[in-house]
Each structure stands twice: as C-alpha cells, then as structure tokens.
Amino acid sequence: MPENIEHRVQSARLANGRAIIVADAGDMRPEEREVLEVAYRNALKDLDGVDEVRVALVAERKRIRIIAIGSGKGGVGKSTLTTNIAVALARLGHKVGVIDGDIYGPSQPKLLATENQKPEARGEKLIALDSPHGVKVLSMGHIVAPGKALAWRGPMAGKALGQLVEADWGDTDLLLIDLPPGTGDVQISMMSDSKPDGAVLVSTPQDLALMDAARAGQLFEQGEIPIIGLVENMAGYECPSCGEVSDPFGQGGVEKFAAALEIPFLGRVPLRIETRISGDAGKPPAAGDGEGALPFTAIAQRIAAWLCGEEY
Numbered sequence: 001m002p003e004n005i006e007h008r009v010q011s012a013r014l015a016n017g018r019a020i021i022v023a024d025a026g027d028m029r030p031e032e033r034e035v036l037e038v039a040y041r042n043a044l045k046d047l048d049g050v051d052e053v054r055v056a057l058v059a060e061r062k063r064i065r066i067i068a069i070g071s072g073k074g075g076v077g078k079s080t081l082t083t084n085i086a087v088a089l090a091r092l093g094h095k096v097g098v099i100d101g102d103i104y105g106p107s108q109p110k111l112l113a114t115e116n117q118k119p120e121a122r123g124e125k126l127i128a129l130d131s132p133h134g135v136k137v138l139s140m141g142h143i144v145a146p147g148k149a150l151a152w153r154g155p156m157a158g159k160a161l162g163q164l165v166e167a168d169w170g171d172t173d174l175l176l177i178d179l180p181p182g183t184g185d186v187q188i189s190m191m192s193d194s195k196p197d198g199a200v201l202v203s204t205p206q207d208l209a210l211m212d213a214a215r216a217g218q219l220f221e222q223g224e225i226p227i228i229g230l231v232e233n234m235a236g237y238e239c240p241s242c243g244e245v246s247d248p249f250g251q252g253g254v255e256k257f258a259a260a261l262e263i264p265f266l267g268r269v270p271l272r273i274e275t276r277i278s279g280d281a282g283k284p285p286a287a288g289d290g291e292g293a294l295p296f297t298a299i300a301q302r303i304a305a306w307l308c309g310e311e312y
C-alpha cells in the first residue's frame with residue numbers, strides 16, 4: 001500500500017453510485033501511480049452505495065529526483081564529493097538537497113557548515129536546513145547526539161534515512177544521498193524505500209577500493225538503479241608548493257576499470273590539501289572560483305547532462 005494515500009486526495013465525490021477520486025501523484029513514477037490507483041479502487045469498491053470507482057491522478061507536486069552516491073569502501077572521499085558535486089550542480093542552476101545517509105558517522109553538517117543547527121518540524125515532517133552554499137541539507141548529525149545512533153540496527157537506521165528523504169525539501173528538484181560505506185542493510189533498505197533514479201560510484205585508485213566499488217555497483221544493478229558513472233577521487237597528489245602532480249597509485253586505472261565494467265567514467269579529483277582543509281572548515285572548494293572547483297564542475301556537468309537525458 002503506498003504511503004500517504006489519504007493526504008494525496010484532492011477531492012472525493014460520490015454521485016449515482018460512482019465514486020470519483022482526484023489525487024496528486026505528480027511525484028510518482030508510472031509504476032507507483034498504478035499501485036496508487038489500485039489502492040484507491042480497493043479501498044472504495046466494497047463500500048455501501050459504490051458501484052463504480054473512478055480515479056483521476058493529477059501532477060501537482062514535482063517528483064524530486066534522487067541520486068545515491070556510494071563507494072563500497074569507507075574513507076574514499078564520498079562525503080567530500082557529495083558536498084562538492086551538490087554545490088557545483090546548484091551553481092549550474094539545479095535546486096539541490098543533500099542527505100547524509102551516513103547515520104553512524106555523519107559528516108555533512110561539518111562539510112556544509114550547518115553544525116549545531118537543529119531542523120524544525122512541521123507536523124510529522126522535518127524541514128531541511130539551508131546551508132550557506134546554496135544547497136539544502138539534512139543529516140542524522142543534525143538530529144541525534146553524536147554517537148547515539150551507533151547502537152541502531154539496520155532497520156532502524158533505514159527508517160531514519162527514510163525520514164530524511166520524506167522531509168520538507170521546499171523547491172528542491174534533486175536530492176543527493178551520501179550513502180554510508182559498504183553494501184549492508186541501510187543501503188538495501190534505502191534502495192527499496194526511496195528508490196534512487198541513479199547512482200554515482202566513488203573510488204580511489206587502489207585495487208581494493210575498486211573491488212569494493214564494483215560490489216556497490218552490483219548492489220545498485222540488483223536494485224535496478226542505473227549507474228550514472230564512476231568518479232576517481234584522490235587521483236594523483238598535487239604538491240602544494242610546486243603544483244606538480246605525482247601518482248602514487250598509478251594513473252588511469254579507474255578509467256580502465258570503468259571501461260571494463262561498461263560504466264561511464266565521470267572524472268577524476270586530485271588529492272589536494274586544500275580540499276581537506278576547506279572541507280573541514282565547511283567551505284567546499286566547489287563554492288569558490290579557484291582551481292579546486294574545476295574537477296567538481298566538470299563532474300556536475302556530466303551529471304546534469306545525464307539528468308536531461310543527453311550524452312555525457
């Protein structure tokens with residue numbers, strides 16, 4: 001049974017044995033609309049005085065598209081990339097929100113300079129916070145005391161994540177979910193509850209990280225979530241004094257790996273001290289106009305093309 005079926009009803013009439021329901025399904029996929037229609041029919045068909053049920057679905061609310069950012073392995077820079085890609089997409093004109101799905105180790109409050117802020121609630125819905133960088137954000141780190149979620153098991157963590165997705169995101173048209181590392185219960189329940197429209201995989205150049213990224217990729221494929229592409233992070237070290245780039249883990253491996261798996265390669269982000277320092281200070285490089293913003297802008301442009309159904 002779809003959620004909120006009562007709240008979607010805009011009008012309900014019964015005349016000459018015919019029940020007519022008008023409901024809002026603008027945020028639903030075609031298959032979800034079918035399920036909703038059947039739910040109304042089943043709820044009404046056996047009521048006294050009802051001979052026929054007619055359901056008209058209208059598209060008032062906009063469906064927010066969701067992109068999951070996953071990695072398989074921890075510490076590869078998934079949160080840093082989520083923040084910066086979100087900011088870069090917002091600068092391209094999208095209305096973007098970030099969900100910190102890393103319930104056990106939230107980092108978005110710091111990365112998006114919203115630490116110590118508490119979201120308000122309207123009814124049952126949380127209201128997403130405005131970050132200073134033009135994107136909205138919600139994290140478990142805004143809601144529970146640090147460390148408190150550590151004892152939560154998969155289903156509870158999955159439910160908490162669902163609450164963030166169902167929040168009031170205002171005029172947001174795109175949500176990026178920074179998934180926790182790994183391929184466990186939280187990822188699986190997120191995929192079934194708030195089925196993302198696409199997924200971005202993040203890997204560092206090491207073989208181990210690539211293998212874990214491939215595992216995360218399989219998880220998305222099993223959930224029939226299209227993989228938008230693979231991003232290589234910490235690709236080459238940029239020396240802060242001379243600017244020379246060295247490649248301690250070799251070069252081009254991630255791109256080859258993406259080609260072998262037939263996954264589009266979205267771009268590489270170098271290992272730069274500035275990226276870490278500005279991330280810790282809540283000032284994502286993508287919000288500035290320096291060199292550090294360029295790789296994120298390039299990746300965001302490819303994702304924006306994917307969103308429009310264009311070649312990327």
Ligand SMILES: Nc1ncnc2c1ncn2[C@@H]1O[C@H](COP(=O)(O)OP(=O)(O)OP(=O)(O)O)[C@@H](O)[C@H]1O
Nearest residue numbers: 074075076077078079080181270271272275276279
């Ligand atoms: N391109 C980069 N250059 C320099 N530092 C980076 C870069 N990407 C990430 N970092 C740093 O690496 C550390 C880990 O990054 P981040 O927290 O984004 O990774 P994660 O994959 O989300 O980690 P976790 O598995 O803990 O969720 C952070 O200190 C971050 O500032």
